[in-house]
Amino acid sequence: MSKGNPDKVSPSLARRALELAGGDRKKAYSECVKLSFQITGRIAPGFDNRDLQAFYEEVFDR
Structure with missing residues (x-):
């Protein structure tokens, strides 16, 4: 399974x-x-759940 693209996600929306x-x-x-x-x-929203989860991992799991 490919990893999502967090750059597609709107930070404020997420x-x-x-x-x-x-x-x-x-x-x-x-x-x-x-x-x-x-x-x-x-x-x-312009991104899928994989992108959203990748965004959360990038922002919160560092």
């Missing part, structure tokens, strides 16, 4: 989604989809 998911990284992607729809009207 952080807000993690807050809404109560810190649960597995649930955060669903929150990203919801937030993306609220903000842009599009369901796709």
